[in-house]
Amino acid sequence: MMQETQSIQKLKNVLEAALLTSSQPLALEEMLRLFEGKMERATLRMLLDELKSDWNERTLELVQIASGWRFQARLEYAKVLGRLSPEKPAKYSRAVLETLAIIAYKQPVTRGDIEEIRGVAVNQAVLRTLIERGWIDVIGHRDVPGRPSLFATTKNFLDDLNLRSLQELPAIDNLPQQEMEI
Amino acid sequence: MMQETQSIQKLKNVLEAALLTSSQPLALEEMLRLFEGKMERATLRMLLDELKSDWNERTLELVQIASGWRFQARLEYAKVLGRLSPEKPAKYSRAVLETLAIIAYKQPVTRGDIEEIRGVAVNQAVLRTLIERGWIDVIGHRDVPGRPSLFATTKNFLDDLNLRSLQELPAIDNLPQQEMEI
């Protein structure tokens, strides 16, 4: 029994070392590679849950997001840690944020679709900003003249917003829908 | 006394969160910024020593290197963690490749020139990647306000691409014209 507890601790240590040193989230498949196929998925999940609760009262938390698991500083440290990087993180313009929202909620969409909803032309730089951030990409082309690109959000977008799936996005206000039938 | 112990723990937590989430080693000066000048260097050193011994039996160790302090996985984990990164060569982002292409074809150019051609801001990290790779360097400054650096490709770049001179780069007008008009 004693021995088993020890070996579980060892397995958790490997996971902890891997997760603390990986700058990318780790997917279950990647973590299984650590054990060279000698571990069941169910066991891995159990170990991750234990590791998560081991860190419950600590500075970082183990979270599951779209592309896997990662450690991140608890939100309460955000302000203090922000003092380390003097340059303010980029603030996105309304054009960028609204374009992102349209792609997130209506995907896949073309540039034309976005323009239709926003009522203004979409600057190419807006789309490029989002592509460079790794938040959207082109997943195909609509089969109409001009074959416009179809944009969708990426896993990276969900990861960066701490989400596991699109369903976890804030609810879009759909209330007017019924009332709309004037 | 009890209270003091608690507040020491809080300070150590801030340091731990900062060190675990920083991609670079942290110098003492930087860590002092976390406390907005309300900490003596001697206290900080003491806290770091304590934090180091708190982690003594754990997966990572807190080490002091030339440029500061950082957490790193204990050597015994190195082999296991190596399984996570198979020798799949990484790929440069589009931003890096395009920036490199612009410098290669339009050198000498400033960051502003690159931004104008690409139509988006050029992240400092992109230029740093290319400089660290030894493919571009600063060969002077344009004599305008701000004295922006002039970038050019290096011999190393030619060597790595197996070229004898820039002239051996594909010239864009040598492409079949039809293909271009897609």
Place this chain on the structure above:
Amino acid sequence: MLPPVISARLHGEPIASLPQDLYIPPEALEVYLDAFEGPLDLLLYLIRKHNLDILDIRMADLTQQYMSYVDKMHAAKLELAADYLLMSAMLIEIKSRMLLPRPVELEQEDDPRAELVRRLLEYEAIKLVAQKIDALPQVGRELLVAQACFEHVAKVQLPTVEMEDLLVAWRSVLERAKHYTHHHISREELSVREHMSLILRRLQQDGMLEFTQIFVVSEGVQKMVTYFLALLELAREGLVKMTQQAAYSPIYVQASEHMA
């Protein structure tokens, strides 16, 4: 302070005064226009500001308010995006269709405002949810990800770049930068740019060179011509300065930055 001169016209009649809350100091107009993300955004603002019922818009009022805005933008000679003018036309069309008698049985779905209302509501929903997304904690902003280091046993393999990758990147740059599309880079030009960098590197090292030192006769005429073209281009781009004290005295070449 003098009352502002108003040159806006509504239905061909000059408007004596604008609604109080619509008044924007002329110098602030541009800033104000920037604050709107387009005609839908402006319409939403007007509707919400005047507490109009979005589901039963009084088209006459809304059109009037919108038009006075657009007129003010005109009066201030701001370059008005076509989107705003298109919306004016649409509002006027809806307004005029509402004046036409409608067959009773079609009344419900034939409300000329329906499409506008649908678009306004859809845009408003997006606008609100965009703010919510922005308020979520983000990696790089509020979220800091653990990234302690470890000694890679396997050497990190640096990304490789093939000539093909570079060409693809360059082509996509050219496709985007329209003003460059007619400006194809030829081999000769590349060679000139390479030599521009070579000259600047040498000037960086030596500070100043005598004109003839730039050329290495043994490298052949072709090479000398390239160096000469590179020097001319450097001078044209203001990157080097050439000086000569008197006729027939030596010409000196210096990087512009060292002149100061």
